[in-house]
Amino acid sequence: GRTIIPAAPSVRRLARELHVDIQTVHGTGIAGRISEEDVRRTLAGA
């Protein structure tokens, strides 16, 4: 299956900082791109 996580390196680092598994984040951008906001939304459980 798809293996590339569509998130910038800084977004991936933020996810690690916040202990969010980037694999579980739903990207709302073009091509499913994950933004900082998507990571924070996952953390908040929204």
Next chain:
Amino acid sequence: MTKSYDFDVLVIGAGPGGYHAAIRAAQLGLKVACAERESVGGVCLNVGCIPTKALLHAGEQVAAARHAADFGLTFSGQTLDIAKLNGWKDGIVKKLTGGVGALFKANKVTHLQGQASFVDDHTVQVGDKTYTAANFIIATGSEPAKLPGLDVDQQVIVDSTGALVMPDPVPARMLCVGGGVIGFEFAHVYTNMGAQVKVIEFLPTIIPGADADAVKAFQKSMEKQGIKIATQTKANRAEKKADGVHVELEDVKTGAKTTEVFDRVLVAVGRRPRTDGLNAQAAGVTVTDRGFIPADKKQRTNVSHIYSIGDVASNPMLAHKAMKEGLVAAEVIAGKPAEQDAVAIPGVVYTSPELAWVGLTEQEARDKGYEVKTGNFPFSASGRAMTLQQTDGFVKMVVEKDTDLLLGVHIVGPHASDMLGEAGLALEMAATATDIALTIHAHPTLGESVLEAAEAVHKQAIHIMNR
């Protein structure tokens, strides 16, 4: 971190991975030592990337002098002083390794000269002294793999280290055993210096790991420049005689054997991790049967305060991978949220044209279940390439069909390695082919070909017919 140890971090090996780890750890306020049994800078600086690239550049200048006749520049009485060539190359190495030493000093990294050997999981012996550390980073690198029947003497039968010393005179007939990156870079150097070079590869294709279309174009260009290439061929044994090295070659499909004579034979059949003298078992660190010390994404070995980076940790054995892993290990030790999470690690063959790639090949993408579309742009349609007399090759872009997400970029062409930076950033930023196509690239540049390949994905390239 407890203060009872001599160092917060002791790095074993001062190659690209090791010196990156040591410097970053020091930048983050840790007390760092770096042990090295040979020369600071490791394989890459001393007997790898740097001296090879120096010889490749020199060879290209020799070839360029020939091609200059196309626009009316001819030379007479030109000579190549081999001693000076070797000396110039050695000077670059010396300058760069000296630079690493200076960076150690500036960052207050303690340089320990000697083989580091584990005594227990918090102690190593270096020379006749022992040092303790809270954490260790193993960065012991790799060495050329050996081939039975071909004993390297570093004179006529050489590995990559021996091949770095250009003999005087340049050998007339050269055999490169191994059609990987190292084999082709030396084949290119020696060809440009005037040797007749043959490359043999055991596998059906050369440059394993590269995109099939790119390899095809690369091989065509290498053959056009006079390099003979035989795939599915192996070298059984070599015998040194008065008239040269007699090498028995075997066609692995038919079993047919022939003997050919060469003046120099390069054995470049891969590299193997190097852990001799490390005594890893004393620290409880797992070493695999093949000699690797595996690490997780945070570069931790099975012993959580001992890290492993670079060639000794895993393939691919590339300097920039080691550098990144060194930074990750240092940052993890300092409590930062670092991880080796690169989407792609670029690969480069520094011949002319270069072969360079980052991300998935078309085949890899299909194997992973992606539906793909591709776009190609040939350098024969690039104005800049024409002005540089280097029109062989193309940029190929591999993209996910539905999302337009970039998956891989494969380039055969001049300065492909430098164009790879853009492609790598695009991959890491999850760019789409549209993002690249909408980015203004300077004209005339080679880098525009990346833009045009992105346009070609959408069948809207301007400088070629779109099919």
